[in-house]
Amino acid sequence: MTTEITPELKKQLRREVPALSAEIRKLYRSLDERFGLHGADVPVTFGFDPEVLGSYTAPGDPEKKEQFYFSLLFIGYLHTSHLHIEDKMDLYRHEYAHYMAAHMEIPKEYAWQSGRHGSAWKYCCSLTGAVPSPYYSFGKGLIRQDYDKVLKDPMKNPHVQLLDTARREKAYQDSRNRVVKYAAGDVITHPEFGEGIVEAVTQTDSSVRLTIRFGETVKKIDQKWLLRSQYKKR
Template sequence: MTYYDQENQFLRQRLQKEIPILTALIQNLYKELDRKFHLNGAKVPVTFGFDTDSLGSYTRRSSHEDEHFHFSLLFIAYGVKNPLSKEERIDLFKHEYAHYMQYNMQIPEKYKWQTGTHGSAWKYCCSLIGAAPTPYYKAGEALMDHNYDKVLKNRIHDKTVPLRDTYQRLQKAQKERNEVVQYKIGDSVTHPKFGNGIVEKINPRSGGVHLHIRFDGEVKCIDQKWLTRRKYI
């Protein structure tokens, strides 16, 4: 056995000693979530390994496998050089619990529109427990850079669900700003392509305001956000 193999074996033995502590941490978290949602996730066995490209997983019961959670000690153990932070560790455990939830609780029909392991049903479960709704946990940038903007574009419409919906609030605010009429009939305006013109008609609409503007004898319908006011007449 080489020196490297001996060191590797020593590390694994040291990490395995942490299994009782990690198991208790996970089960205590799951017991708390079980009480809230009347589930039994804390009773599902938890196994550990030394996976290098996957932090955790949830496996449903089938004819080939028993139901269980699985986590890599190389990421969640305290004895490794760069373990996950406390917040990331808890988020990982919630990530897998959300997978358990989607198969063990009643999901409203309106949250079943997107299929797949990380589809809308799973995202709905994430929103219930405050887990980051990102599909994969792997070593590197994907672990640290959750694109909340992208996933929250697919809005969950149940207002009783506590969502981290910064994206939606910003979009709503921008929409409301776009709907405020900024001109009046007779205003002189400037368009970057058509030049100077006079507002002849104003047509408010959802998400914006259309102006009918005469440019050198030709009337064009243009959203006000593409204009700059030159002066009032």
């Protein structure tokens, strides 16, 4: 999938800019007509970003003027990793949905989720026909989307909300517990076993297990117990 990005390739890809601009403007003009907007008048810029397929900068950004951006490495026909036409159209619609969210009055019922890819943006996706996902997955542009599902406010179901909060909290705790705070050779003081030396550190999905020698005995202890008991590390 990867090709070296040579100056020659860049030159070739830049030659596609007029055709690509026309392709984007044509789509945006038809969307403008449907929604009474002016997205086709917003400047479209191109570059060679290997990770950002496209972006939209809303008015008021301190660093850049309002613009759409697309990486030629993904939308240029000549590059080997170029997108399928359906995926490319989806990418254009995805960015147009960002433009819409910045310029359109969004019904209150779609204000329940904040963020760049929140419910207001998803609502706009349902209007433009874009895949309502912040991440790009190749081939998704071909699949019919279930907008009702992503647009329903999960907060209206208190049970779902609780589950979600608990799960997120656990994921957060797990990630905190996974951070290794000890190394083999560390000398620690345990409230019950006294002074010990860390002999091995084992990381699991949700914790860090320490093998610690306290004189003649070896114990396996979860590092979170040590952290909680105000361990001393020397």
